[in-house]
Amino acid sequence: MTGLIIDFLEIDAELIATVDPLSPGIASSYTATRRPFSTQQRTVFVQPGWTLVESEILAAQYPSQEEGYQDVYEDDSGNRYVSFGYNDIAVFYTPQGSLIDRVEIPMEYRSQVDFEFASEQEAYETAKTFAETVGYRISNYYYVDRLPYEELEISSRTIDRSTVEEVLPQGWSSDQDSYVFTLFEDIDGLPMVNSGGHKLSAEYVANLECVIEVLVTPKGVEYGEFYFQYENTKVQSTGEMCDIEEALNLFVKETLTGNTLLIPPLKISHISLVYLGQWEPSTDAVLLRPYWVFEAEETGPDSSGGIEHYYIDALNKTVVHKKSFTGPEV
Incomplete structure (x- = not known):
C-alpha cells in the first residue's frame, strides 16, 4: 500500500492480513x-x-x-532425538538441529533462493504438518529464513570446535541447508502474534509470546520449539471487524489530536490485522482479541528516527494504545 494520506502522513507499508482487508469479516474476543x-x-x-x-x-x-523432563530416543541406525519440555514449552531436536539453531547468520548472508531439496512451499507444508501434530491450528502466514550450509559453516566458527566436530564429524554439507519457519497459531482465520510487550488492557497485565519455530533440512524436521496453547476457551463477544479504511481513518484521527504543527512527518511502514494474547498471571486468565496494528516511522530532515505503534481494537473500533520509540539511543 502506497500513497499520501494527508500532508504529514505517507503510507508505504507491508500489509499482513490473511483475510480481505476491505471486508475482513466476523471475529470474536475469547x-x-x-x-x-x-x-x-x-x-x-x-x-x-x-x-x-x-x-x-x-x-x-x-x-x-x-518440573520438566528430557527424554532421549535412538533409532535403529543410532541417530538420536531429544524431546524436552515444561508445562509452558515443548522442544524437539536432533543434535544437528540443535547445532544449527545455535548458529547466528547475519541477515545479509541468508539465502534469497530456495534449496534443491525442497521449495519453500514444500518445506512450509512439512513444518506446518509437524506443528499440527502438537495440537496447533496453523495460520497460512509465516516468516522464513534460509540458512545455507556454507554460511552456517562460517558462522559456526564462533562455537567450540569440539562441539561442531562431535555433531558433524564429516564437516558441513548441503545436508545442513535449512529452512527456519516462524509459524503462527490461527484464530478466526488470523495469525496470532506477539504484541511486543505493550499493555493493551487494564485487566490484563502481561502479554503472551506465542512462538512456534520449526527447522527443516533434507532429513526432515530437526528442531521444533513451541510456547503456549489455550484451553477453556469461551467467546466473550463477536462482531464485524473494522476494515482497513476505517482503521486508517481511526489512525489519522489519533495522529491529529493535539497541535498538528508539532506533528513530525510520518510514514506508515507496516500494517497488520492479527490476534494478540494478553495474560493476567494471578488468575491465569488469557484474553485473545483481534487488533489492527500500525507501525509509523518519523521522517523528514529533523527526524529523531522515532517509531510509533498504534493498536486499534478491530471489534470496538477504537485506538486502545500508542507506543513510542524515540530512536536508537533508547
Missing part, C-alpha cells in the same frame, strides 16, 4: 487459560522403532513453572 503441555504431547514426536535411552527430570526455572 477468554481462555494457558494449557500445559501434557504427557500425551511428551511422546507426540516419537516415531516407530525409536527406543528411549535416557530420561531425566528438569528443575523448574521460575515459580509458576512446573
Whole structure:
C-alpha cells in the first residue's frame, strides 16, 4: 500500500492480513487459560522403532513453572532425538538441529533462493504438518529464513570446535541447508502474534509470546520449539471487524489530536490485522482479541528516527494504545 494520506502522513507499508482487508469479516474476543503441555504431547514426536535411552527430570526455572523432563530416543541406525519440555514449552531436536539453531547468520548472508531439496512451499507444508501434530491450528502466514550450509559453516566458527566436530564429524554439507519457519497459531482465520510487550488492557497485565519455530533440512524436521496453547476457551463477544479504511481513518484521527504543527512527518511502514494474547498471571486468565496494528516511522530532515505503534481494537473500533520509540539511543 502506497500513497499520501494527508500532508504529514505517507503510507508505504507491508500489509499482513490473511483475510480481505476491505471486508475482513466476523471475529470474536475469547477468554481462555494457558494449557500445559501434557504427557500425551511428551511422546507426540516419537516415531516407530525409536527406543528411549535416557530420561531425566528438569528443575523448574521460575515459580509458576512446573518440573520438566528430557527424554532421549535412538533409532535403529543410532541417530538420536531429544524431546524436552515444561508445562509452558515443548522442544524437539536432533543434535544437528540443535547445532544449527545455535548458529547466528547475519541477515545479509541468508539465502534469497530456495534449496534443491525442497521449495519453500514444500518445506512450509512439512513444518506446518509437524506443528499440527502438537495440537496447533496453523495460520497460512509465516516468516522464513534460509540458512545455507556454507554460511552456517562460517558462522559456526564462533562455537567450540569440539562441539561442531562431535555433531558433524564429516564437516558441513548441503545436508545442513535449512529452512527456519516462524509459524503462527490461527484464530478466526488470523495469525496470532506477539504484541511486543505493550499493555493493551487494564485487566490484563502481561502479554503472551506465542512462538512456534520449526527447522527443516533434507532429513526432515530437526528442531521444533513451541510456547503456549489455550484451553477453556469461551467467546466473550463477536462482531464485524473494522476494515482497513476505517482503521486508517481511526489512525489519522489519533495522529491529529493535539497541535498538528508539532506533528513530525510520518510514514506508515507496516500494517497488520492479527490476534494478540494478553495474560493476567494471578488468575491465569488469557484474553485473545483481534487488533489492527500500525507501525509509523518519523521522517523528514529533523527526524529523531522515532517509531510509533498504534493498536486499534478491530471489534470496538477504537485506538486502545500508542507506543513510542524515540530512536536508537533508547
